[in-house]
Amino acid sequence: MPMKVDIFDSTLRDGAQAEGISFSVEDKVKIVKALDQLGVAYIEAGNPGSNPKDLEFFKRVERLDLKQAKLTAFGSTRRRDSRVEDDNNVQSLLTANTPAVAIFGKTWDFHVTDIIKTTVDENLSMIQDTIHFFKQKGKEVIFDAEHFFDGYKSNPAYALKALEAAIAGGADCLVLCETNGGAFPSEVYEITKKVVESFSVPVGIHCHNDCGMAVANSIMAVEAGASHVQGTYIGFGERCGNANLSTIIPNLQLKKGYDCIPKEQIQNLTSVARLMAEIANITLDERDPYIGNSAFAHKGGMHIDGVNKASHSFEHINPELVGNERRFLMSEVSGRTTILSKIQKVNPTLTKDSQETQMIMDRLKELEHMGYQFEGAESTFELVIRKQLGKYKPFFELEHFKIIGEQPSQSEYSSSALIKVKVDGKCEITAAEGDGPVNALDKALRKALEVFYPELSKVHLTDYKVRVMDTQAATAAKVRVLLESTDGESIWSTVGVSTDIIEASWIALVDSIEYKLIKDIEQKFKAYL
Numbered sequence: 001m002p003m004k005v006d007i008f009d010s011t012l013r014d015g016a017q018a019e020g021i022s023f024s025v026e027d028k029v030k031i032v033k034a035l036d037q038l039g040v041a042y043i044e045a046g047n048p049g050s051n052p053k054d055l056e057f058f059k060r061v062e063r064l065d066l067k068q069a070k071l072t073a074f075g076s077t078r079r080r081d082s083r084v085e086d087d088n089n090v091q092s093l094l095t096a097n098t099p100a101v102a103i104f105g106k107t108w109d110f111h112v113t114d115i116i117k118t119t120v121d122e123n124l125s126m127i128q129d130t131i132h133f134f135k136q137k138g139k140e141v142i143f144d145a146e147h148f149f150d151g152y153k154s155n156p157a158y159a160l161k162a163l164e165a166a167i168a169g170g171a172d173c174l175v176l177c178e179t180n181g182g183a184f185p186s187e188v189y190e191i192t193k194k195v196v197e198s199f200s201v202p203v204g205i206h207c208h209n210d211c212g213m214a215v216a217n218s219i220m221a222v223e224a225g226a227s228h229v230q231g232t233y234i235g236f237g238e239r240c241g242n243a244n245l246s247t248i249i250p251n252l253q254l255k256k257g258y259d260c261i262p263k264e265q266i267q268n269l270t271s272v273a274r275l276m277a278e279i280a281n282i283t284l285d286e287r288d289p290y291i292g293n294s295a296f297a298h299k300g301g302m303h304i305d306g307v308n309k310a311s312h313s314f315e316h317i318n319p320e321l322v323g324n325e326r327r328f329l330m331s332e333v334s335g336r337t338t339i340l341s342k343i344q345k346v347n348p349t350l351t352k353d354s355q356e357t358q359m360i361m362d363r364l365k366e367l368e369h370m371g372y373q374f375e376g377a378e379s380t381f382e383l384v385i386r387k388q389l390g391k392y393k394p395f396f397e398l399e400h401f402k403i404i405g406e407q408p409s410q411s412e413y414s415s416s417a418l419i420k421v422k423v424d425g426k427c428e429i430t431a432a433e434g435d436g437p438v439n440a441l442d443k444a445l446r447k448a449l450e451v452f453y454p455e456l457s458k459v460h461l462t463d464y465k466v467r468v469m470d471t472q473a474a475t476a477a478k479v480r481v482l483l484e485s486t487d488g489e490s491i492w493s494t495v496g497v498s499t500d501i502i503e504a505s506w507i508a509l510v511d512s513i514e515y516k517l518i519k520d521i522e523q524k525f526k527a528y529l
Helices: 025-038 052-061 088-095 109-114 120-136 148-154 156-169 185-198 214-223 245-255 263-280 301-309 336-346 355-370 378-388 437-449 454-458 471-476 501-528
Strands: 006-009 042-044 070-076 100-106 140-146 173-178 203-207 228-231 397-405 415-423 426-434 460-468 479-486 491-498
Touching: 006 245, 025 042, 025 052, 025 263, 070 088, 088 120, 100 120, 100 156, 109 120, 109 148, 120 140, 120 156, 140 148, 140 156, 148 156, 148 173, 148 185, 156 173, 156 185, 173 185, 173 214, 173 228, 185 203, 185 214, 203 214, 214 228, 214 245, 228 245, 245 263, 336 355, 336 378, 355 378, 378 491, 378 501, 397 437, 397 501, 415 437, 426 437, 437 454, 437 501, 454 501, 460 501, 479 501, 491 501
Parallel strands: 006 042, 006 228, 042 070, 070 100, 100 140, 140 173, 173 203, 203 228
Antiparallel strands: 397 415, 415 426, 460 479, 479 491
8 A cells, every 4th residue: 555645735825925926815715725626635824813814814715615635724833931822823823723733843943042032941842832732722733843954953952852842742743844945855864764763753844945956855755754745836935935746746656656645636737737827827837847838848850759659768757647748849850740740630631741731841831931930839830730721710800900109107008009800790899008019909809809709808928928030130120929828727829920029919919819719619519529
């Protein structure tokens, strides 16, 4: 029977402390639901004593019927030289009414004497008293041993005494926190192994990524006997972030045979990561292991040939196991086989010798000569194929648009756009303001089309890149615009080329919207079948 490793997600607490992250109460509720469905063991939901937003959140989430995860409130040990019953922060944790609490306490004697300004003995009492208080209230208590690895390296005897105090208070799990993110995997392994061998209480690990080793350190702690792993689902957190659970979970479960989440949920790793990024309003790192858009992307012709013949030759797992997909990138080094595989997605009957295949190849060369680049813009290339094969019908016609520029000091927005489109003979005229002409045009176009295609309300741009093709031509140079779009579930990229940046952006915008609408129709057709 595989060993169980409890996954403890701190996206709503440690993750919320990341630069640029701000969750609304509704955001937090959505994240709790997603993590519970995924099957993590614990969801650390914040400190109810820290702000009114968290108090409101705990009231909301109390009504949720969680199936698998234990909601966990977070707080510190009591203050120095005071009774635990009189500590407001301790009492606030009870108002959260969660089945589990995570209590952090000092284990590095330097922090005890120089940061919180108390005695080493009083700190031990603070740990024991606080944990005992919550155990008396019927709570499961997880003790976060803050700065444990630095503390152990400085004064191992005292660091272990802090753990003993937690056990004396009744702690259910001892989590060794690599708070500064500066330890190496070999250190984490040896110290964790020592703790596991010294105590019978389950041991956990909490790592930060300041040296880029949070995932490796977490894995090594499990190898040393830890059975509880803390992190944030897509890795964001204080400074350089926390251990990335979307990497740790498949590493442990698919590679090492540990039981982290229900087997049937592994295939949802990628979709949950994209949902998290969407809620957090950040762009998911394309090169994230397992769940990134480039995790199973192949460009070199020899690599692609190898994958087609035996996928394991260049892929460490089948991407479908984690809900991701294999991608063959379009480029000058990808080869005819790659192009054919894209063509066959639209028309499976075509071969490399088909007349249509040669026609598409010729069109590809023509577009590349114009400045198009389809690596990272496969959605536009699919539309090129459809147009060449007669499998394309525009979803709307542009009657006209007008861009008006404003002085930034005179308006909240620097540009506005007026647009008129026609769908099935019906016209729609709308206007929108934006931060620049492209933003205004994007808003106006989608506002007009949402009248006919409400599903576009979920679509927005996540990235916008401009590349000048011929710098010697100065302001008359061609530009290539690459857009990345999402509807919260899928991500796709499109490209446009022109000497006019507005026109190049328009071409990419239209492709983005039409690609989305085509995929929605295909999805509905598959569901009907």
